[in-house]
Amino acid sequence: MAELILGPAGTPGTELTVETEAGALVRRSVLPGGIRVLTEAMPGQRSVAVGAWVAVGSRDETDGHHGSTHFLEHLLFKGTPRRDAMAIASAFDAVGGEANAATGKEHTCYFARVLDADQPMAVDVILDMVTSAVLDPSEFTSEREVILEELAMNEDDPGDVAHERFSAQVFGTHPLGRPIGGTPETIRDVPRNAVFEHYRRTYVPSELVVTAAGGVDHDELCSQVLSAVRSGGWDLPEGVRPAARRRAGVDLHVGASGDFPTDPSVLTVHRATEQANVLLGGLGLPAGDERRFELSVLNAVLGGSMSSRLFQEVREKRGLAYAVYSFSGGFADAGMFGLYAGCAPGKVEQVVDLLEEQWQLLASDLVPVQELERGIGQVCGQMVLGLEDNGSRMSRLGRTEISTGELLTVTETLDRVRAVRADDVRALAADLLAQPRHLTVVGPFDTAYRGQGRLEKGREA
Structure with a gap:
């Protein structure tokens, strides 16, 4: 179809x-x-x-x-x-x-x-x-x-x-x-x-x-x-066209008006918590980008499950966090991509180093075949299971009509995901890594967080 x-x-x-x-x-x-x-x-x-x-x-x-x-x-x-x-x-x-x-x-x-x-x-x-x-x-x-x-x-x-x-x-x-x-x-x-x-x-x-x-x-x-x-009193004249969709295709690096940050930043937010919340990332892909299928597999491999690299390296092997994952969000003309972990305040620097290390490894080395197949299988299974619910189907129709206007059947989407190759994942990880990276740390810190080789920016109370 x-x-x-x-x-x-x-x-x-x-x-x-x-x-x-x-x-x-x-x-x-x-x-x-x-x-x-x-x-x-x-x-x-x-x-x-x-x-x-x-x-x-x-x-x-x-x-x-x-x-x-x-x-x-x-x-x-x-x-x-x-x-x-x-x-x-x-x-x-x-x-x-x-x-x-x-x-x-x-x-x-x-x-x-x-x-x-x-x-x-x-x-x-x-x-x-x-x-x-x-x-x-x-x-x-x-x-x-x-x-x-x-x-x-x-x-x-x-x-x-x-x-x-x-x-x-x-x-x-x-x-x-x-x-x-x-x-x-x-x-x-x-x-x-x-x-x-x-x-x-x-x-x-x-x-x-x-x-x-x-x-x-x-x-x-x-x-x-x-x-x-x-x-409800709305006038419905004949011949009126629907509102145009938002313009897509804006340069990934800079927003339409040049107002996306072009330099990395570090922000420390003080909260009297027992745990620090850490986010590392930057710009991602717009919602309609052709590489969105590659991004879904990248997310699965990097931080989308218990077998993902972040979960295994940060939680299972070192016990540094309970929650750790990667995520993405896409809009008409831009997107964001990030890695999250919740850890003890004294472990922030070690955790940030691990997040960066796993991202860099994904950008430099090909994902092994078995790991790639597991990531593809996870994406495919979660998508099909999610669409068993008619609320999810209703939402898919609305989001598609408003954003891209391209409605794929489930089979077509699965085919796109299964077509993702290790080279695709590596190239996308490298492209995302090349964007200015931003670090947010929320926790019981009295001064701005300062990691080795990282910028020290302002602290927010």
């Missing part, structure tokens, strides 16, 4: 259909107003996962609006002219369903999982929230306090602090370096009218993507979506 190329944006009335594995059927339609609807019908499923995606994330916020995207995620559950917060919550509880939302740097998603018979209710409630949120001033004030508590909770988690500061180091002044939820300062300062303005500017039909997977009928879902958004 050839890959389903969703196209740059699509034209109104566009209809694409492709049959995938086990009789599953993927369909995509562009509705009036530029709304996109994608479904994956899975035979035998009695439940359906449905999501309403807006291709707007924290990186799209302007000055004075930082934190608005995440603020909206909270506020949309607080009520519409048709439903108050209790009615929204009880609608899903009454049928044993689940509903939630997530804000990212490039999108926001409101999603639910219900029995197939309850799909009309789920679509109606979610799209009522998306199109008709009241953003009541009193609710705004109380929810501001909730979000400040959420940010405080995150600041109490040294692992969260390490990852947040590391992201800021890697992306610098680029909007990708900002925290998704904003900061306590920006949340305290942002006025309701700024969040409302952000809502009206970004929550529009051409940005809306509705996806569903499981026991779903595509035509029925399209009809339900049109009915719900019209009830």
